[in-house]
Amino acid sequence: MLAKRIIPCLDVDKGRVVKGKKFQNIADVADPVELAKRYNDAGADELVFYDITASNEERNIFLDVVEKVAREISIPFSVGGGIRSIDDINRVLRSGAEKVSINSAAVTNPSLIKQAAAKFGNQCIVLSIDAKETSQGKWEVFINGGRKNTGIDAIEWAKYGEQLGAGEIVINAIDTDGEKNGYNMTLTRAIAGAVNIPIVASGGAGKLEHFSQVLKEANADAALAASVFHYEEIPIPTLKAYLAAEDIIIRREM
């Protein structure tokens, strides 16, 4: 049976893992390679790294981090942030990442998803969607780190992303991100129901129940979180024992 996945997310700035709330107020957390290794050993099913640096010089530091991580861990990981071209994707995959996550560039250039899926296979192209509720029951896609509203309907965008060849969707709910009050259940459920590719829920995990809710009731295939893992508020083995007791199929042995 296919297991639901637990995915720690590491935002990397200038070679360090940082944590922001609603994409702001960045605080330094840890060394990415050490943290990745810790999560690998604790039973994380996958990792996500976002490069939140801007300059090209820092991009090279990040690629160096990716390669060191690939050397240290034996679980898959994806890489996102600043991916704009087939060359960018190639560099990241060649550094040892399993998948790439494309966000803003997919909105400005949807053909990038199509070309990348054709070249590298759908399975390694992840469409990352930052969505915010702009009116009751309507979510729109935001880009540039959550600063710019594109006016695109998030559910329609997810469907289009699947058509273009994305193999997975990460849905980041900007409203719930960093609040620790639970994932956005309505949005996650709506997107899981609209497409036939795996869905990763992101933004809002604070308690054990939040994970079981989003995996069970919102049909997410995976749940992503950052600070609850980084600050050891929820140890991964504890979370996995809890989810297994909730009859969720989960990988326990490492």
Add this chain to the structure above:
Amino acid sequence: MIAIIDYDAGNIKSLQFALDKLNVKSVLTKDPQTIKEASSIIVPGVGAFKDAMKSLNELGMVEVIMQVAAAGKPILGICLGMQLFYEKSFEDGEWQGLGLLKGSVNPIPDNVKVPHMGWNTLTKHADSTLFHNIIDDAFVYFVHSYAVGGVYEKETLVASAEYGGTVPAIVQKDNVVGMQFHPEKSGTVGLQLLTNYLEMIS
């Protein structure tokens, strides 16, 4: 020395890193002589079937692989690398494969989410030294949209996973071994499977 065939597939470094962890010397190569001298060759694979076959053909690798396979050298295909061993694939058309194993590569039915992505359990079908220190129903990491099917030789099936039907997960015919999942990304279980493969061929 293990030769990992370099045909410009996506992520192949992680396989090298996994072999490094096991203290096994490996080289990423396109050189026929290196491949012929290696103790085993590994055909990795990320990407599309037709592009992979095209690259292998352009690099003159098809002939080399067929030669070393016929000579009895152990060959391991991982993910798309395993699929390339079969007669044909129906990924975006119909494409001829290496034909080392009987059967075809077909789309995973869409009554389940495609790609098959994540950790799934292995069901054992045959006794194999590959299972040394591997518990029943061990989880390994899959990520693929096509799976081996058609008229394949059932006796080659060593382990399978359930996903919209039976997905051949480990296959073996003499010196040819395939793993549909990524042992290099499957935690300690994956590293143990690679260790077992290396012991099996040593």
